[in-house]
Amino acid sequence: MHIGIIVFDDFTDIDVFIPWDILNRVENQNWTVHFLGSKKSHTSMTGITINTHNSINNCKDYDALFVTSGPGARQLYQDKTWLSNLKLDPQRQIIAAIDSGALILAALGLLNGLTATTYPTAKILLENMGISYIEQSFVEHNNIATAAACLASADLSYWIIKKLLDQKIADEIMLTVKPLGYAS
Numbered sequence: 750m751h752i753g754i755i756v757f758d759d760f761t762d763i764d765v766f767i768p769w770d771i772l773n774r775v776e777n778q779n780w781t782v783h784f785l786g787s788k789k790s791h792t793s794m795t796g797i798t799i800n801t802h803n804s805i806n807n808c809k810d811y812d813a814l815f816v817t818s819g820p821g822a823r824q825l826y827q828d829k830t831w832l833s834n835l836k837l838d839p840q841r842q843i844i845a846a847i848d849s850g851a852l853i854l855a856a857l858g859l860l861n862g863l864t865a866t867t868y869p870t871a872k873i874l875l876e877n878m879g880i881s882y883i884e885q886s887f888v889e890h891n892n893i894a895t896a897a898a899c900l901a902s903a904d905l906s907y908w909i910i911k912k913l914l915d916q917k918i919a920d921e922i923m924l925t926v927k928p929l930g931y932a933s
Contacts, residue, residue: 750777750913753785753811755835755850756801759821762793763899764847768815771906774922775914785811787831794819809836813909815902818848818868826852826874839892843912845905851895855880863890866897 752772756765765784772782783802784791792798808814814837816822825831832853837844839859846854848868854860855878864881866888867874876882886901888894889908896905903926911919 750780750813751811752780752782752813752815752909752913753803753808754782754815754817755805755808755853756784756786756791756799756817757819757821757825757831758791759794759819759824760791760817761819761848761899762795762797764817764819764850764902765793765799767900767902768817768847768906768909771903771922771926772815772909774925775910775918777914783811785814787834794821805831805834806836808834809838811842813843813913814845815905815909816844816846816850816853818846818850822849822853823871823874826856832856842892843909844893845909846895847902847905848897848899849874851875851880852878854893854895859893860895863893864888865895867895868897 785803785805786801790798790800849871851865851867860880864883866885872882887896887904894908907919907923
């Protein structure tokens with residue numbers, strides 16, 4: 750299984766590094782996690798630069814894609830050239846978006862007719878695109894899920910593992926990151 754985390758300049762650090770860590774806890778030789786971007790490296794909103802493993806032009810080669818968020822997403826969802834590089838297919842791929850990453854899914858038409866969630870400050874933008882906003886931390890429709898607020902990226906990571914592998918493995922991995930005393 751190949752999982753791609755889509756990054757861009759001005760991404761929100763926690764929305765990238767939480768899924769990176771959780772998804773890389775899967776112990777399976779056929780499981781890989783890559784950063785995908787439009788160039789060889791991208792810099793977060795706090796100045797951390799990460800190297801990408803592959804291009805967003807190759808999204809079609811991945812079993813699951815995690816669209817991150819941040820100030821950069823609020824620019825890119827309007828960039829037709831950048832969007833044209835994202836070949837996402839919910840018929841055969843698991844597609845997740847955290848916070849303003851939902852704007853990118855909406856711009857691609859993947860949320861048409863669906864409900865979705867996003868970061869509260871992106872709610873109006875999402876609704877202006879004709880998407881019905883739901884004030885929940887996690888919204889799932891078959892192979893597409895959106896989540897709101899940075900820590901919900903853990904929920905999206907759990908969902909990806911559960912969809913691609915199984916719930917038992919996902920539960921075991923989440924136990925390694927949950928604070929002591931939290932319900933499983």
